[in-house]
Amino acid sequence: MSSTALDRPLKTTPLSEAHVALGARMVEFAGYSMPVQYPDGVMKEHLWTRENAGLFDVSHMGQARLRGADPFAAFEALTPGDFSGLKPGKQRYSLLLNDDGGIIDDLMAARPISPDGTGDDGLFVVVNGACKENDFEVIGRTLAGQVTIQRLEDRALLALQGPKAAQVLAAHVPEAAGMAFMDARALTGFGVDLIVSRTGYTGEDGYEISVPGEAATRIWNTLLADERVRPIGLGARDSLRLEAGLPLYGHDLDEATSPVEGGLNFALSKRRREAGDFPGADRILRELADGPTRVRVGLNILEGAPAREGAEVADERGAVVGVVTSGGFSPSLRQAIALAFVPPALAQPGTPLKVLVRGKAQAAEVTATPFVPHRYVRKP
């Protein structure tokens, strides 16, 4: 058994003291001291979220508003999404792309509005915590003169996820119940201004809620006072997103990986494909036409130990053909699962493969993702 001590000062979120008071085990993540688990532990927290409602602090993520004459059209210079066509009140998943078609980060970008249609205030973006400094530098440099960036570092970000999330939030913010998956609203709730989107990173129904930092602890405690809600750490956040087949930047996606390789063709809008006007379009359009050399797949690990990030993937003859980029034990399925990159010829569900864990070749099989079905609410 070994452990790693923290050896440098870490940033904290407005909820840091609340986590410690709940008995959280705090670890470094993206330069922040963050709760990896509470006394319930990863397994119980995971299953609670699938059955009830889990509350997550994701305030390490980068929130900002991009404003300008047309920040939506401007944002298309860095992304393959249709942001000119983003309707008020809607949100999209998208990617910051480099000139080689690799992924600088994945993100959510929204145009939140109030229920009365007012409040349209540029493009609200949420990016990964570990990437945020670089992301905003790239956006600022590339879109200089077209957009101004207001980073919302005084705001916290909560995620409320699970089949009971909607009932829980409706008691405090009634307008949230009428939102559909990927809707974004500027709402008043808990006596403060909120930016609410019906989305998340677990595959469940739920919300991400941007709140003023000074109100974060009060809102956190108010939500936790509901017996349907328990606090969930980053450990279960990772196992939940893995079961949902959702990639994690820095592990399953990086600057060398294209959206086509990453299984993210849905983020390449039809209009942008036809125009071919996004960074790395040459490579990405070629991969769409001819197929990429490798592609992200899901693996069921049929025997032995969990195959974790870095484990090699071999074909049935034992030749190494790919690598696991995320892997672990699925609490819902009670078996090991993984995301891996393999050649397209070996990417069909049902294809038998091997994963190499500590020198042992273990049977695995390509499977469709998500491993656990998504339960998004598209028609509230």
Place this chain on the structure above:
Amino acid sequence: MRFTKDHEWVVLEGDVATIGISAFAAEQLGDVVFVEVPEVGKTVKAGDPFAVVESVKAASDVYAPISGEVVESNDELASSPGTVNAAPEASGWFAKVRVSDPSEIEKLMDRAAYEAFLATQ
């Protein structure tokens, strides 16, 4: 029962040592989902990686607290890894080792010393 600073325990009966991980270690790991125990016949040296215990989130090495030859492994853990959480210092044992130098156990902490060590962690 003697303990290491890496949170393994040893009980020596004759020249056979039963080895596992402490209740503290099991609690820190959380729900154990997989255990890889050493093969019978393997020679192990004190301080070397000896077994692997995995939670939902991560794999952790378990180090041999004492040198010798593995004479029995707890194969029950393959089908019930949760035994490590339920009874870490009893039926959740990992392996039995025929020790090459019984005096090595004198270097390990007794429970009072281990608990004092935990208080410093």
